[in-house]
Amino acid sequence: MPRTTPPRPVDITQEFPELAPLARTAVRLHPRPGQPAVSDSSVGGPLLWPRDEPWPGCPEHAGPWHLGYVPDEVRDSRRVLTAGWARAEGNSLTLTPQEREVVDRVGCTGRRIPQDGPIPLLAVVQLYARDLPAAEGAEGTERTVSGGLWPGPEDADLLQVLWCPFDHDEDCLPRVRLVWRRAAEVGTPLSTPPGPSVIGDDNYLPAPCVLHPEQVTEYPAPHELAEELAERVRDWEEPRDHLYQDALSVAPGWKLGGWGNWSFSDPWPMECPDCKGPVRPLLTVDSGEWDNERYWCPVEDEAAAAAPGVVHPQPQEPTQITIGRGYTMQVYSCERSFGHTPLQVMQ
Ligand SMILES: [Zn+2]
Numbered sequence: 001m002p003r004t005t006p007p008r009p010v011d012i013t014q015e016f017p018e019l020a021p022l023a024r025t026a027v028r029l030h031p032r033p034g035q036p037a038v039s040d041s042s043v044g045g046p047l048l049w050p051r052d053e054p055w056p057g058c059p060e061h062a063g064p065w066h067l068g069y070v071p072d073e074v075r076d077s078r079r080v081l082t083a084g085w086a087r088a089e090g091n092s093l094t095l096t097p098q099e100r101e102v103v104d105r106v107g108c109t110g111r112r113i114p115q116d117g118p119i120p121l122l123a124v125v126q127l128y129a130r131d132l133p134a135a136e137g138a139e140g141t142e143r144t145v146s147g148g149l150w151p152g153p154e155d156a157d158l159l160q161v162l163w164c165p166f167d168h169d170e171d172c173l174p175r176v177r178l179v180w181r182r183a184a185e186v187g188t189p190l191s192t193p194p195g196p197s198v199i200g201d202d203n204y205l206p207a208p209c210v211l212h213p214e215q216v217t218e219y220p221a222p223h224e225l226a227e228e229l230a231e232r233v234r235d236w237e238e239p240r241d242h243l244y245q246d247a248l249s250v251a252p253g254w255k256l257g258g259w260g261n262w263s264f265s266d267p268w269p270m271e272c273p274d275c276k277g278p279v280r281p282l283l284t285v286d287s288g289e290w291d292n293e294r295y296w297c298p299v300e301d302e303a304a305a306a307a308p309g310v311v312h313p314q315p316q317e318p319t320q321i322t323i324g325r326g327y328t329m330q331v332y333s334c335e336r337s338f339g340h341t342p343l344q345v346m347q
């Protein structure tokens, strides 16, 4: 089933024509629980990886042990909670003693778990260029090659994102690794990739999801507008329940491109960690796909989102990834070279 963002309640460029040139295309990925295969675009699914290419690891997280969680125990606990909430009445969850044991094994603080050598990275996103929608319109500043929506090098058609499932000191985010490839060159794929024995945060283990990419148009977050325009937008949205910020500017959820949402901090100048050159938004990893107002909830999900009662995971949290206290992680790529280290920002 495709996913369709409902029409915006207002065409903001009618109110503020000066926003029109600031329009950017984003591709909402709309991850939803599923069983993606190697040949599918996915979050938390298997990657098309050459059998003879070493699987990357994180040298900063090598053995002999780490404080954290066992991925399979996290999966078991999620399964038990999903089943428990599915049969729960109202807001009270009742687990059998065996189920309680499975959930408690994961615990809240983690425990010492042996790890032999650098932690193998976790597969987070796989995106085939063919699964992107065909570009529509030519609004604003298009930031893609070939005039299409593919955000990567012209000689690649597959993006793979992996991460080390531990907070890395400087930014308290899992450290990502981007791999751009040509799918046809993979040859024999790796059938069983190595996985980490321990993860530093159970919120960094993506639940397997299939994707439903959809093109949307975004405008800058209020923080990113020029002072004078920002003030006029603020005056306009003040009696309208922050309609610009919540419904008209930046889409929530996992996506490619677009604008940063700058939810809790002011924008700062950003540059490529390698060459100090300009960077552009590549990928946003979000803790939720829509917020309480559901302005961005796809029409296909509206009934489930509006239904009373508790389900696990909640419809707006299909990947079960949480960044910080429900924030987003934006990954920026260098405008000069796709080979440069991506910049990661919590917003
Ligand atoms: Zn690491």
Ligand SMILES: [Zn+2]
Pocket (backbone or CB within 6 Å): 272, 273, 274, 275, 276, 277, 334, 335, 336, 337, 340
């Ligand atoms: Zn660079």
